[in-house]
Structure formats: C-alpha cells, structure tokens
Amino acid sequence: MDKREKDIEKLKDYKYGFSTDIENIRAPKGLNEDVIKFISNIKNEPQWMLDFRLKAFERFKQLKEPNWQKPKYPKIDYQDLYYYSAPKSMKDKPKSLDELDPKLLETYKKLGIPLQEQARLNGIAVDAVFDSVSVATTFKDELTKQGIIFCSMSEAIQKHPDLVKKYLGTVIPTTDHFFATLNSAVFTDGSFVYIPEGIKCPMELSTYFRINASETGQFERTLIIADKGSYVSYLEGCTAPMRDENQLHAANVELIALDDAEIKYSTVQNWYPGDENGKGGIYNFVTKRGLCKGKNSKISWTQVETGSAITWKYPSCILKGDNSIGEFYSIAITNNHQKADTGTKMIHLGKNTKSKIISKGISAGLSDMTYRGLVDINSKAKNSSNYTQCDSLLMGNKCGAHTVPYIKNKNFDSNIAHEATTSKISEEQLHYCQQRGLNPEEAVGLIVNGFCKEVLQQLPMEFAVEAQKLVGISLEGSVG
C-alpha cells in the first residue's frame, strides 16, 4: 500500500468510533410500566409528566410497527433493549464542569466539542447529551441574561414546568405514530429552548448527541419555542461508537414558532454507519416536526445526513399561521450498505403560506436512497405555493436512487412546482478533473460539493466547512 492509499484508508475510518469506558446506571432491560416509572422516578419528575408517559405507553401498546418504508430491517426486540443508561457520576448532579467526570470531558474533547470554559467553541452554546442524560450546557449564564432558556429537557421539566406543559406534545402528540409514541413514553433527555418575545438569540445553540452504551436505545426529546418576533438558530450533531449491533435512535423534536418568529434548525448527522459489509450502525428513526403557529412565522430545516445504517425521517412543517414559511434543505449521502428513506412534509393550512424543498441525494457503493416528500395544500390555504427541487447523484452502478413525491392541492389559488433530476458522475468528468491535476478523491469532492452547494450554503458558517469535509470523507473509496 503506498502512502496515498494509506492516507485514504485512514480517512475512511469512522473517527468517532471509540467508546468511553464509564460506569453506568441502567434501567432494567425491557419495556413496561415499571421501566417507565423507573425513568420518571430517577429524573424526579412530577406526576403530570409520568401521566404523559403512561398515556403514551397505553397508546403504544395498540400501535403496529410501520413497514411501508423502502429500507427493511430485521425485527427489533423492544424487550431486549435498555431504555435508560446514564454515567453513574451524573446521579449526584454535578453543579459545575469542575465536578463533571473527567472521562466525560475527555470524550467531548475527543469529539471536537470542548466543554471547558477556556476551550469553548466561539459563539456557540452547546448542550451535550451522553446516552440518556444531558451532561453539560455551556454559555448558560450569558443566555439567561437575555431571558433565553437553554437547558436539558430534564431541567426544564423541573424549572419551567408551565412552558413544558403548555407546549410538549402539541406538535407531536402522544397519539402519533409508532416510534414517536414510543419516544413519548420513554424519552430520557434532550434540549429545551425558549426564546422570549422580540429576542434574537445572539449565538448558535447546539446539542451534541452521543450514544456510548451498548444495547441501549437513545430516545431524546427536544422542544424549541420561539416566542413572538424572536429568532434562533439551532444545530445538532450526532456520533456513536463502532459496534457490531444495530442501535436504535428514535428522537422526537418539536419546534414552535409564534407570530413573526423564526427557527432555523440544522442537523449534521454522522451516526456510525456500519462497516463496509453493512454490519452494525445506528437506526436513525427520528420524528421532527415544526409548527408555524403564528402569522409570518418561519421554520427552516437543514440536514446533512451522512451516517447511520438506516436513516428514516421526514422533518416537517405545519404552516398554520397566515403568511408562514417552511423550508427544507437536505443533503443525504449513502455509501456501502447504508440506506435512507428521507424527505419532508409541508402541510399548508394558513393563507399565503410558502414552502421550499431542496433535496440532494447522493448514493454510492451498494447503498439505496429514497426521497419521499409530501406537499399538502389545504382548501383554506389560499394563494399558497410550494417549490420542490429534488436531485439525485449516483456513483457507480450498484446503488439506487428513488424519488417518491406525494402532492395534494385542494384549492385553485395555490401552485406547486416540482423538479427532479438524476445524474451520474461520469468517467469523462473524472478524467477531465484528473487531467487538471486533481486526484480522484479531490475530483469527487469538488463535483459533489458543487452538487450540494445550495444546501451547504444554508448551514451556519462554523459548520459549513465541517460538513463540506464530511461530505468528502463519506464518499472516500467510492471512486472507480
């Protein structure tokens, strides 16, 4: 192997694949009322929260696991999972970072998310979620001064019960689909954000999700509320160790934008995708839904999906307020044996509502990618419009790309435009780039980044560069 091949080998490795050896507290294995009570109890939750969970669990018992998606997976034994796992050291609720287990600090440092005061990322407040608990939230004091609440969901339930009670489950009700309802029953932690009226959040808020423990599902819950005239940009990042087993990540994310408010939600998803033979990797079955509740509100989803064995999610917008805007920008990359069935739903209820969908799917290796999207314009949503652009890029002859748009338009004043393209990186294009001095990896990186540009531009600056690199790395070894 020459030096370049070695370098490429190195890059191909999933650099977040390490695991942290740390003592855990776990709920007993399995899914039942006792486990739900255990979770609620260890988090010292009020009765209403427990009732919320139990109600969801009752509903869950009546629901059937869906099976309409393109990527199929072996049956998950829900009784053979741990639903709560947290570092033991978190039980005493460390008051500050000095009290935090050094192993946790080290883990986040290795992930490139330093939590310590002196090393913090510039202009980004981070909530770090490790398995089932939030271990630290940075820049809390600065945010509090403006009345912004940014904390773990567990803390919000304790300290801001009125806000949680008012909004939790209003976008994704406890009676929703199988995985969302499961989440409502057993969710463990996640982030909570409240931006008060008229406040523009001065920094990026970010949650970093890390799955560490084995045989553990991660069910986090995030709730973001932007009050009238406020603005927030939020980013989530995800990684997990390399393991042979498949691990389930079934999060619920609810966004609520009131009158004239704007929420920008970006995801860089880099869960462990499994090895090149398709062994192991995360099942990322996530429910993300935003409600443009007030007039002139706006919710924008941007996602860069490079990881997971199976990605199955449709970040959606319900455009209830008149003149509200929903946007969905997505890059999904599958390589080796990865599979993705992802897209969005834009539900137009209010008048003059607008939505825009830009989806860029890239498949390589033996992978399979489906874009699935719904645009639903209600009869009352007069004068509304949607623009959808859905592009697929194929690398090699063994991968698949599918586009499945569902379009419903129930009034004559509204219009929907859908454009789709499928292209392939040709040998000739690669040869041309190589003749100009680029090696095949650089050439693919350049072409793919060009293909994704419209979406990458939507990411906060700090993450755009990172995402651009990730796009290149995810496709290493897929040339030739």
Add this chain to the structure above:
Amino acid sequence: MLKINNLSANIENKSILKDFSLNINPGEVHAIMGPNGSGKSTLSNILSGKKGYEISGEVLFENNNLFELETEERAHKGIFLAFQYPLEIPGVNTNIFLKTSLNAIRKAKGEKELDAIEFLKLVKEKARELKFDEEKLNRQLNVGFSGGEKKKNEILQMSMLSPKLSILDETDSGLDIDALKVVSDGVNTLRSKDNSFLIITHYQRLLDYIKPDFVHVLMNGKIIKSGGPELALELEKKGYENFN
C-alpha cells in the same frame, strides 16, 4: 521532452495506433494532421492517461515512464490536454475549478498555493489577455457555454497552468476566425524555448496563426510523412486521399 517509441494501441481488439514514434524537444511545436479515424484523438487520450486502451511500446516524458504515472501526476509534471470536447461540470463554479486545479498542481510542484486574492488577480489578467468574458468565470464550469467559449476556456486554463507540454486536440474545430485568433494568441504567448506543443488538427488554417516547427501526417495509426510547415500546405492542396 516527449519520446514516443513504437506505441501501439488497441481498443476492443481494434488496432488504432501502430508502431507510432515521435520525438518532441523543448521549445518545439509539432502539428499532427490526419483524416477522421486516423488515431489522432487516441494519441491525445493515451498521453493524458485515459483508461480503456491496450497499450504496448514506450512513452517517456522528461525521462519518466509515462505509463507509470496516474493522470493527475502527468498533469503535475506539466502535461496539459486541451480537450476536443471540454466537459461540463454542473454546480462547480469555473473560478473554483480553476483555483483548485492550479493549487493542486502548485502543491505537487512544491510551490506555495495561491490564496483567493492572488488567484483572482491572476485569472483576471489572463482572461483579459485572452478576451475571455470575465462574467463566465462565475458560471458553472462549461455549463451553457458555446462551443467557442468552451475552447477558449481550455486555452485560459492552459495559460493559467503554464504547462511544459500542451496537447491541443482539435481545438480549432468549429471556431470562428476571432476565436481562432484567441486560441493561437494563447499558444504563441506561452511559446518559449522550454515549452512544447503538440497540435492535433484536421485543417491547415490554424497553422497560419501558429507556426509549427514540424508537421506530421497521420494515416491509419502511423506517421506516413513528416516535414516542415510546407507539408501542411501540400496536404491542403492534395487532400488526404490523394496524399498517400
């Protein structure tokens, strides 16, 4: 600089080049003329590193065995091919492509990579010299460019990269007189005692603007006659068929 010894090339069991030999010294301009199907484009493809040919014989570029070098390594060492059909790359900005290319080659040569400002200064200067529409530099590479613009873009890239050996594969085909002038100006500006050119063409016309040192006539994969510029004129008069 370039020594081709007994090069034979087959594609899908069809023999295209047969015992082809050619020697290009630094500073020389060679023109290869030949009818359709004589093997002209195969020659440029093989020199640039395109895969898919069965090859025998030897090609040395500054004493390096060319067949041991990857396509991009040949580019790093100073071989440039102006493509007969320049490729479109949707989504990739022309300036970004040029900068990435230039810096990849500079880096391979151990030279300092240019930052955005240095690059823009250089590219604007070159674009002006070649009367290349600067607005096109901000467009997607070759997407929506006319045939002439694509060819001019190849010459712009050539002058940006200042290669030692430039191979022009029918760059003159389909160009109007003005564009032809631009292409030849590009070549003549780069021409020096160190830089060599291999110009592949059907027509004598281009050679009115770029004066070659040698002209070779290629028929059925072999050079059947070599000479000075006067050979091109003779060829133009007689036509390929009667030439043999």
